Structure formats: C-alpha cells, structure tokens
Amino acid sequence: MASAALTEHLTMYIVVRKDLAKTLKWPTGSVITQACHAATAVLHQTSNDDNTKKYLANVEGMHKVVLETKNAETLRSLAESLNTHNVPLYEWIEQPENIPTALATAPLPERSAEVKDAFKKYCSLYR
Template sequence: MATAVVKEHLTMFIVVRKDLTKSLNWNNGSVMTQACHAATAVLHVTRNDPDTVEYLTDITRMHKVVLETKNANSLEKLETILKEHQVPHYKWIEQPEDIPTALATAPLGERSPEVKNAFKKYCSLYR
C-alpha cells in the first residue's frame, strides 16, 4: 500500500522588529505597515517563482504567519540564515530613515530544519 505524501501549505512568514514600538515609539499601525511593505515586495520580486504563482492562484486560502523579532540585530541574523539556505525573502528598509524594519519570505512549503530552528531562535508570534 502506497503512503500518501502530505505537502505543507505554502506559507509566507512576515517578521517585524518588536523594538520599533518599544524603543522607537512607533505605533502598531506603523509597524503593520512595515509588514505589508515587506509582504508586497517579496510577492513582487518572486512573482515568477512557481511557489509564488501557486500561492496566488487561490487568494482566499493564503497562509501567513506574522512573527516578531527583538531588534535589528536579530533581524539581520535571521536574514543571514535565510540567505545561507537560499530562502527567497525581502527585507524592507524604511526610507528616508534607512531603518530595516521587517522581512517577509516568499511562500514556502517544506522548510529545512535549519530554517525552522532559525525562526524558533530569533522569532515568536507577533503580539
């Protein structure tokens, strides 16, 4: 008897810096705007990627996870790991302040243990 392979849902991960609200006194609306910028940008730059094309075919069933990370340093560490594992992503840098504020991955299916561990190490669910 053949065993069916269960494919993970394509999921976009959006990570914002928690310190934007605490030490920089940004309001939640401004932080969510940064998340939207990153999500829109990654969809645009990966618009021809097969996973992004598939993700956009059924917009009523999109999966997203919004996470927070402590500060710019932890955002950079996460980005380094994503680059090492060739995970398509976009880091939003707010202008004219030139502040890295958020990062979004392209829609992902199966993730390597290293990438899963990076999200666990540097992020938690946004609150």
C-alpha cells in the same frame, strides 16, 4: 476537486522588529505598514517563482505567519541565516530613515529543520 498545485501548503513568513513599537514608540499602524511593505515587495520580487504563482492562485487558501524579532541585529541575523538556506526573502528598509524594519519570505512549502530552527532562534509569534 482542487488540483495538487492549489492544495499544496505554502506559507509566507513575515517578521517585524518588536523594538519599533516598544522602544522607538512607533504607532501600531506604522509597524503593521512595515510588514505590509515587506510582504508586497517579496511577492513582487518573486512573481515569476512557481510557489508564488501557486500561492497567489489560491487567495482563499493563503497562509501567513507573523513573527516578531527583538531589533535590527536579530532581523539581520535571521536574514543571513535564511539566505544560507536559499530562502527567498525581502528585507524592508524604511526610507528616508534607512532603518531595516521587517522582512518577508516568499511563499514556502514545508521547510527543513534548519530553516525552522532559524525562525525559532530569532523570532516568536507577534504579540
């Protein structure tokens, strides 16, 4: 029987800017790469956090939600909103262009209504 530490539902949220593909015409692979950069960076940055340790210890049980937001402004607004609720995240800034492209949260347990509302306000499922 799995321990509670391994069965706790943790979710990583990854948000990418939709305008990268639609308006700026970035190739799909480049957009996906931005999401990967943000996800890897937040796991590295929070590697000593208990939730990250639990998440990485249960590779087969990892849960991710990939979302899209309209542009740099909505990505920034989402990051600010999540920061006010102390949600650990990493906002990826693509270099050398210095363009904010994506963000990822550390693995999170079930969150408050305010955090869920921030995702609903600024994001939708990536399509």
